[in-house]
Amino acid sequence: RKEVEQDPGPFNVPEGATVAFNCTYSNSASQSFFWYRQDCRKEPKLLMSVYSSGNEDGRFTAQLNRASQYISLLIRDSKLSDSATYLCVVNSPSNTGKLIFGQGTTLQVKP
Amino acid sequence: EAGVVQSPRYKIIEKKQPVAFWCNPISGHNTLYWYLQNLGQGPELLIRYENEEAVDDSQLPKDRFSAERLKGVDSTLKIQPAELGDSAVYLCASSGGGAGEFDEQFFGPGTRLTVL
Numbered sequence: 001r002k003e004v005e006q007d008p009g010p011f012n013v014p015e016g017a018t019v020a021f022n023c024t025y026s027n028s029a030s031q032s033f034f035w036y037r038q039d040c041r042k043e044p045k046l047l048m049s050v051y052s053s054g055n056e057d058g059r060f061t062a063q064l065n066r067a068s069q070y071i072s073l074l075i076r077d078s079k080l081s082d083s084a085t086y087l088c089v090v091n092s093p094s095n096t097g098k099l100i101f102g103q104g105t106t107l108q109v110k111p
Numbered sequence: 112e113a114g115v116v117q118s119p120r121y122k123i124i125e126k127k128q129p130v131a132f133w134c135n136p137i138s139g140h141n142t143l144y145w146y147l148q149n150l151g152q153g154p155e156l157l158i159r160y161e162n163e164e165a166v167d168d169s170q171l172p173k174d175r176f177s178a179e180r181l182k183g184v185d186s187t188l189k190i191q192p193a194e195l196g197d198s199a200v201y202l203c204a205s206s207g208g209g210a211g212e213f214d215e216q217f218f219g220p221g222t223r224l225t226v227l
Contacts, residue, residue: 008151043202043218044154087153097142097206098167099216101153 001026004102006088012108017078021105023071023088032091033064035073038104039084047073047086078109113137115219117203123225129191132222136184136205143180144216145188146202154202154218160186190224198226 006023013019025033033050048055050062050071061074071088088102116135124130136143141162146154157176159167162183171178175194180186190197200221206214 004153043220045218046215089153097159098156101155103152 002102003027003092003100004088004090006102006105008103008105010106010108012110013078014110015078015080017109018074018076019078019107020075021073021086021088021107023073023102025069025071025088025090025100027090027093028066028069029093030090031093033062033071034089034099035060035062035071036087036089036101037084038087044087044101075107078107080109080111083107083109115203115205115217117201117219117222119222120220121223121225123227124193125227126195127192129189130193130224131187131189132201132203132224134186134188134203134219136186136203137207137217140205140207140217141183142206142214143186144204144206145178145186146204146218148200148202148221150199157188193224193226195226198224200224 003026011019035047036044037047038044048057048062050064052064054063059076063072085104085106087104090100092098092100118133143160145157147157148154156170158171158178160180163180176190178188200223202221203219204216206216
């Protein structure tokens, strides 16, 4: 079993749609969770951290369910510019500073 | 402020040849990472440096890969000899803090290696 698992997609949605990505992680001792965004042939960039209480940044909402070891990212009112790959990232509890990346979920927003 | 700089951006070599990648982290960042990213996958950590010390190289295939960060600033990752399966993007990242605390990792644009 992979340490961080994501549905690779692709998710094809029209502009204005709401889309949700899910991610599961295997190590219950993980403490830090993030979503990174990676545009085609570019480097990953931090989109947002994920907090236990859930957090929102504009059209983006991240949720964490520790009991189910599940992380989600919701994008409301999708824009063409949201088209990218979204990487679910978890810290390694046995190796401080090490991040474990999921394979990414690809989103394509169409006009 | 300048980001993480990597060179070359692209490299094409024949198998069994050596290759080296260079990374200059963001000024003042004492933690430097080398990642490998295969097509359709997320980045995988190869090695992490705290200043000039390699604190995690457990995922580095040491029979053919080596890395150095002699003065605790820029770093070089080498493959010798390269194999077909080494074709991938090699990403360098840096962060500003020490262990035990999350510091955002900033990635460079990567070096896209093709081994023929």
